[in-house]
Amino acid sequence: EIVMTQSPATLSVSPGERATLSCRASQSVSSNLAWYQQKPGQAPRLLIYGASTRATGIPGRFSGSGSGTEFTLTTSSLQSEDSAVYYCQQYNKWPLTFGGGTKVEIK
Amino acid sequence: QVQLVESGGGVVQPGRSLRLSCAASGFTFSAYAMYWVRQAPGKGLEWMAVISYHGRNKFYADSVKGRFTISRDNSKNTLYLQMNSLRVDDTAVYYCARDGGTYDNPSYWFDTWGQGTLVTVSS
Numbered sequence: 433e434i435v436m437t438q439s440p441a442t443l444s445v446s447p448g449e450r451a452t453l454s455c456r457a458s459q460s461v462s463s464n465l466a467w468y469q470q471k472p473g474q475a476p477r478l479l480i481y482g483a484s485t486r487a488t489g490i491p492g493r494f495s496g497s498g499s500g501t502e503f504t505l506t507t508s509s510l511q512s513e514d515s516a517v518y519y520c521q522q523y524n525k526w527p528l529t530f531g532g533g534t535k536v537e538i539k
Numbered sequence: 540q541v542q543l544v545e546s547g548g549g550v551v552q553p554g555r556s557l558r559l560s561c562a563a564s565g566f567t568f569s570a571y572a573m574y575w576v577r578q579a580p581g582k583g584l585e586w587m588a589v590i591s592y593h594g595r596n597k598f599y600a601d602s603v604k605g606r607f608t609i610s611r612d613n614s615k616n617t618l619y620l621q622m623n624s625l626r627v628d629d630t631a632v633y634y635c636a637r638d639g640g641t642y643d644n645p646s647y648w649f650d651t652w653g654q655g656t657l658v659t660v661s662s
Contacts, residue, residue: 466648468584475634475652476584487650519584523647527600528586 434458434522438531446539451507453534455520460500464524467496467505470533471516479518480505512538541565541651543635548656551625561618561635561653569593569613572638572645575620577631578655587633588620592642603629625660632657 435458445451455465463483468476478487480496483503493508507514515538520531547559561573575587588599588609597609608621618635632655639646 464647468649475654476649477652478639478648478650481639481646481648481650521584521586521648526598528589528647530584530586532583 433527434525434529436520436522436529436531438520438534442535444537444539445510447512448509451510451536453505453518455503455531457501457522461522461524463499464522465503466521468519469516543651543653545635545653545656548658550659552662553625553627553660555625556623559620559633559656563616568616570641573618574636575609576634576636579631627660630660
């Protein structure tokens with residue numbers, strides 16, 4: 433099983449600042465990586481797939497990068513509504529696995 | 540609009556069974572692979588099961604293999620999860636999710652999620 437490790441566990445960022453979240457895979461997943469956003473009491477929402485392609489309707493301030501084992505999700509200018517937990521997911525091999533999540537808090 | 544609505548959750552004793560349903564609307568259900576993903580209280584996401592668009596191919600996480608069965612009825616636009624021999628550690632919100640691709644080109648990521656249904660396994 434591919435283990436996905438996200439860091440940091442919690443990130444506190446001021447509005448308008450950049451937020452950078454990391455996701456590391458225990459073995460290469462090529463670019464087969466997705467990012468999801470989950471707000472309290474809500475279902476996850478797809479943000480990014482293919483490591484860097486924004487899903488439909490996702491604001492341009494969200495961007496993904498990386499390949500192989502190291503990936504990054506960046507929010508260029510954090511908005512208050514971006515407070516959430518963010519999960520990465522690899523789909524290169526079965527079983528599909530998620531990272532443990534990064535909680536983004538607004539200062 | 541595209542919508543997935545889960546139902547069937549509740550409180551059940553260890554060792555008992557429960558069947559979850561996921562009603563799909565707003566898209567051609569029979570074109571998409573579908574998944575069940577769960578989230579234990581305060582924890583992260585865990586993929587459980589997948590079923591192909593036609594229903595012939597199914598795959599499970601080791602943690603539920605032999606106990607859970609995924610199925611679908613394309614004539615009713617509904618996905619199911621039959622859960623047998625439930626354990627306390629099966630307690631979670633169960634989400635159904637749609638694959639991002641169609642037919643024989645699945646993506647293996649999840650572009651649409653339901654709101655989830657809570658299953659509590661407790662004596």
